Amino acid sequence: MRSPPPWPDALANHSHTRLTAERFAGCAAADWVAAWARDQGFGEDILLAMRLCVEELVTNLVMHGLTDRPPGQCFGLAATAEPGWARVTLIDDGARFDVSAVAEPGRQDSLEAARIGGRGIRLMRGFTERLEWRWVDGRNHTTLVFKTSSAPSR
Amino acid sequence: MTLEERDGITLLALVGKLDAKGADAIETRFAASSSHHDKVAVDLSGVDYLASMGIRLLVIAGKAASRRGAKLVLFGANDGVARIITTAGLDEIVPLLASWDAVAAALA
Numbered sequence: 561m562r563s564p565p566p567w568p569d570a571l572a573n574h575s576h577t578r579l580t581a582e583r584f585a586g587c588a589a590a591d592w593v594a595a596w597a598r599d600q601g602f603g604e605d606i607l608l609a610m611r612l613c614v615e616e617l618v619t620n621l622v623m624h625g626l627t628d629r630p631p632g633q634c635f636g637l638a639a640t641a642e643p644g645w646a647r648v649t650l651i652d653d654g655a656r657f658d659v660s661a662v663a664e665p666g667r668q669d670s671l672e673a674a675r676i677g678g679r680g681i682r683l684m685r686g687f688t689e690r691l692e693w694r695w696v697d698g699r700n701h702t703t704l705v706f707k708t709s710s711a712p713s714r
Numbered sequence: 715m716t717l718e719e720r721d722g723i724t725l726l727a728l729v730g731k732l733d734a735k736g737a738d739a740i741e742t743r744f745a746a747s748s749s750h751h752d753k754v755a756v757d758l759s760g761v762d763y764l765a766s767m768g769i770r771l772l773v774i775a776g777k778a779a780s781r782r783g784a785k786l787v788l789f790g791a792n793d794g795v796a797r798i799i800t801t802a803g804l805d806e807i808v809p810l811l812a813s814w815d816a817v818a819a820a821l822a
Contacts, residue, residue, distance in 0.1 A: 586765070587735045608763070608794050615765045619734055671780045671807040676773050679802040680766040686801035 576638040579618075581626055581652075586619035589637055593648055596639045600646070606708050609687040610648060613704045616680035617650050617659070625654025625700075644709040645689075650702045659684070659702055660691040715740050717747050720814075723821050724751035729760035732768025741771055748775040752784045753821040755814075759790030764798045776808040789817050 577592050579585055590611040597607045618635070626633050635652040662681050668674040684691060684704065692703040716727045726747055730736055748754050756772065758764075772788065779786040789811040791799060799805050811817050 584735045584738075587733050590733065590765075605794070611763070612765060612798065615733060619765070619767065665803075668803055668806050671773075671776050674773060674777065674807045676777070677766065677770055679769055679804075683766060683798065683802055 574638045574640045576636060578634050578636050581618075581622050581633045581635055583622065585622050585635075586615040586617075589618040589650075590615035592637060593639060597646070600641050600708075602646070602708055606646070606706060609706060610646070610704070613684045613687050613706075614648055614650075616684050617702060617704065620659070620680050621650065621652050621654050625652060625657055629654065641708070644707065646706045646708050648704045648706070650700070650704075652700050652702075653698070654700060656695055657700060658693040658695075660693045715743060715747070721818055723753045723755050723817065724748075725755050725757055727757040727760060731763040732761055732771070733763060733765045734767040737765075737767040737771045744771060745775060745778070748786065749778055749782075754779060754784065754786040755817045755821065756786065756788045757790045758788055758795055759792070761795055762792070764795045766802065769799070769802050769804050772804060772808060785821055787811055787817055787820055789813065 575596055579588055579592070593614040594607055594611045597610045602610075614637070621635060633653060635650060635654075638649045638651070640647050659681060664685070665675075665678060665682060689705045689707045692705060694701045715729070718725050724747075726744070728740070728744075748756075754775075756775075761768075776786050787809040788799070788804075791810060796810065799810055804810070809820060811820060
């Protein structure tokens with residue numbers, strides 16, 4: 561199996577960070593994006609949406625995407641803003657996974673039948689304008705797209 | 715996290731961020747505190763952020779309560795936390811109430 565291309569990646573010209581996929585990496589990633597969003601002057605609702613979606617995306621990677629990889633894997637986050645929009649991209653060497661293609665879970669009818677987990681993707685869909693995914697040079701590039709001129713409409 | 719009895723209801727008040735780290739810090743104590751009472755109200759007014767790992771904690775407590783015939787409700791969430799709860803669909807399975815009066819009525 562060929563090695564993935566070296567870091568930094570194609571998004572190195574944007575605000576970016578590289579973190580280790582440890583147990584609470586989702587919290588560290590959320591803190592990074594919240595600080596970036598605050599620097600951009602985004603409102604509290606946008607900041608909440610970005611923090612939440614980045615935590616969910618990274619937590620999903622740590623819990624499911626890297627289980628067959630050696631410990632100490634790294635992942636990258638890059639953030640860009642343009643008038644009215646912001647995009648945050650997670651780049652990782654985990655299992656190939658198109659989060660944008662996951663089926664929407666149905667309504668839960670009872671507490672007894674409810675799943676304990678599985679709400680992260682629902683939250684990401686609800687707090688972004690859209691999710692994008694590309695497979696580039698053996699890496700997942702998952703992008704969260706936010707509308708920043710007002711709260712996401714969904 | 716604090717625990718008190720009020721009007722025959724066990725009131726569990728959570729504070730801070732219920733992200734992966736925050737949920738992990740209280741998981742054992744929250745499960746133990748919520749599992750020995752018939753009427754439990756979880757006060758979220760001190761919670762300023764909730765992620766899926768925190769939601770998982772509430773679902774587990776709700777399911778455990780349901781299995782033994784007890785009732786568990788949530789109340790006091792701020793607008794942002796309430797939006798997270800409804801977007802995640804948690805309110806479809808665990809009641810999310812606005813006030814203590816609503817809690818008292820639901821658990822009467």
